[in-house]
Amino acid sequence: MSAETPSVEGRQDRLLWIAGLVLVLLGLAVMMSGIAPGLSGPILIVIEVGIFFLLYALLVLPVNVQFGVSGLVNFGPVLWFGIGGYATAMLASTGSYQGQTFGLPWPFAVLVGVVLAVLVGLLLGVTTLQLRGDFLAVVTLASAEIFYGIVEKVGGFGGATGIGGVPRIFEAGSFPMTDVAVTFILAGIVVFVYALAQRITFSPYGRVLKAIRSDEDATEALGKPTFRYKILVFVYGAIIMGLAGSLLALYNGAVSPGFITLDVTVLVWIGMLIGGAGSNRGAVFGLAIVMGLQLFTRFANDAFPVSQSEFAALRLMIVGLLLVVIIRFRPSGIWGNPEEREVL
Amino acid sequence: MSILETRGVTKQFGGLTAVDDVNLEIDEGEIVGLIGPNGAGKTTFFNCITGFYPVTEGSVHFQGQNVNDLEPWERSREGMVRTFQQSRTMNSMTVLDNVKLTALDHPGEHIVPALLQSDEMLDYEQDVEERAYELLERFDLVDQADTYASQLSGGQRKLLEVARGMMMDPELFLLDEPYAGVEESMVDRIANYVRELNEEEDMTFIVIEHGLEALVELVERLVVLHNGAVIADGDPEEVVRDEQVIEVYLASSIE
Numbered sequence: 001m002s003a004e005t006p007s008v009e010g011r012q013d014r015l016l017w018i019a020g021l022v023l024v025l026l027g028l029a030v031m032m033s034g035i036a037p038g039l040s041g042p043i044l045i046v047i048e049v050g051i052f053f054l055l056y057a058l059l060v061l062p063v064n065v066q067f068g069v070s071g072l073v074n075f076g077p078v079l080w081f082g083i084g085g086y087a088t089a090m091l092a093s094t095g096s097y098q099g100q101t102f103g104l105p106w107p108f109a110v111l112v113g114v115v116l117a118v119l120v121g122l123l124l125g126v127t128t129l130q131l132r133g134d135f136l137a138v139v140t141l142a143s144a145e146i147f148y149g150i151v152e153k154v155g156g157f158g159g160a161t162g163i164g165g166v167p168r169i170f171e172a173g174s175f176p177m178t179d180v181a182v183t184f185i186l187a188g189i190v191v192f193v194y195a196l197a198q199r200i201t202f203s204p205y206g207r208v209l210k211a212i213r214s215d216e217d218a219t220e221a222l223g224k225p226t227f228r229y230k231i232l233v234f235v236y237g238a239i240i241m242g243l244a245g246s247l248l249a250l251y252n253g254a255v256s257p258g259f260i261t262l263d264v265t266v267l268v269w270i271g272m273l274i275g276g277a278g279s280n281r282g283a284v285f286g287l288a289i290v291m292g293l294q295l296f297t298r299f300a301n302d303a304f305p306v307s308q309s310e311f312a313a314l315r316l317m318i319v320g321l322l323l324v325v326i327i328r329f330r331p332s333g334i335w336g337n338p339e340e341r342e343v344l
Numbered sequence: 345m346s347i348l349e350t351r352g353v354t355k356q357f358g359g360l361t362a363v364d365d366v367n368l369e370i371d372e373g374e375i376v377g378l379i380g381p382n383g384a385g386k387t388t389f390f391n392c393i394t395g396f397y398p399v400t401e402g403s404v405h406f407q408g409q410n411v412n413d414l415e416p417w418e419r420s421r422e423g424m425v426r427t428f429q430q431s432r433t434m435n436s437m438t439v440l441d442n443v444k445l446t447a448l449d450h451p452g453e454h455i456v457p458a459l460l461q462s463d464e465m466l467d468y469e470q471d472v473e474e475r476a477y478e479l480l481e482r483f484d485l486v487d488q489a490d491t492y493a494s495q496l497s498g499g500q501r502k503l504l505e506v507a508r509g510m511m512m513d514p515e516l517f518l519l520d521e522p523y524a525g526v527e528e529s530m531v532d533r534i535a536n537y538v539r540e541l542n543e544e545e546d547m548t549f550i551v552i553e554h555g556l557e558a559l560v561e562l563v564e565r566l567v568v569l570h571n572g573a574v575i576a577d578g579d580p581e582e583v584v585r586d587e588q589v590i591e592v593y594l595a596s597s598i599e
Contacts, residue, residue: 013461196459199458199459199461200455200458200459203452203458203459203461203465204444204447204450204452204453204458204465204469204472205452205453205454205455205458206458207437207441207444207445207453208445208453210434210436210437210441211434211437211445213436214434214435214436214437215432215434217396217432218428218432218433218434219434219445220415220416220417221394221396221416221417221420221425221426221428221432222417222420222425222445222446222508222509222512223417223420223421223446223448223512224417224445224453225415225417226417232455236455339436339492339494340436340437340492341436
């Protein structure tokens, strides 16, 4: 009798926690050492894309637990990213060219950002989760767009320029070293969140989530308060995604509408679907593939006699083609389990 | 002592009365068949009992307690477990996980123990797994433990629904058309399981079937629904010879 343990494989799990800790410590060490070697341009570009990959990984993991594991279609991860980012930026900024700022200590700003994200998650959850899945998709998508419209148009949010003057808490000896330190620290956080997502997915808790994905009414008939589970999955996702937004503000020193466009949601979803919804590893690796492709094509542009905007369109076509190929030949994604894919 | 009592249970959808003033008392340890032609309101009645539909009028009492205000998941925890007309196994989960899922009061179904992987949760899971294998053994599904439920035959899915229901130690088991779409030999097996659980564990059953004769051998008492109302209730042999019942069934077969 082969029996799958409820826990994540113990050894891998322990390695993850150690790796996460080492990465965070490495980042802190880079920050404190004050070393300041110069780095060449291309490497800086790679690091910068890497940082955004790590920030978006903090979106794709919760989205995967929400959709891949629990079957909830959240088309608005960027909403929580934006709430965390703007709340933290406005509260912590010591003076922005435009928009309302408060100059409060940053840990407090992060806390408020996460709490606001949770409140919005609760509000959307309570009002929509009782409806069918596709309504949830529309509401989350629309909410993210509305939030974008608000911060861009309503006074106090800094308009198109956004909010600047946010304390950069990851400052190291030099500008490139700051990016290196941020990369290590974010990578550590992503590893922690990945470990948590794995533990949820393979625990009895995750079993209930998978049952809800498979058949919500039957799950309720089997004694599970499905509505409560769905709300909580929304809330936990909001915590991580809000935190990702806060980290963006504190790394970047500013937030603006350009950081919270629909493109972020699309990127996260395409990454997850290519990698395989339902698999945490697939979601992260899928995102890496899509962003790696973007990075590669950024350099490849030099070799082609087309303008940057034309090349951007080409890049989108390549990503689109990749998605079509995956859906055609491996609909459950590269790392996804075909037997666990629900036909919607 | 009655385990389930419905008092004037009525369910209306707009102008349509699907369940019409049903007063039914089921005693502990009974096996009751619930039959009626298509659209008689059998499944709707089940949905009213189990809380999937709020009743328009009347009340449902389970083990002496009015359960009108309890959600479906709360009612099933009280010991009232149902199956569905179309098998509702979790097809993207393994057979073993389908059964383990229904364990009650699992600490691992709360977020903190799940994230911390507490010893309490791991120990509980161990027990749940042992119990799940016992049930799979009993219902002859142990060889399929690690396969996905989507791979099972129609009959095996019915058995899996019963097995996972058993994990909840029900007092009252409501089976909605357990014979639908399964082969002859499986019908006998399912009937045998029902008898066995009734005799050995004193479990009460309400079984829905469509056909007039389908339940005569299994049940001790047959209730006939027609247009949402009870038109006969009693000894199966007598009920199937009841003129009104025969008329109703003939009329529906002519339609």
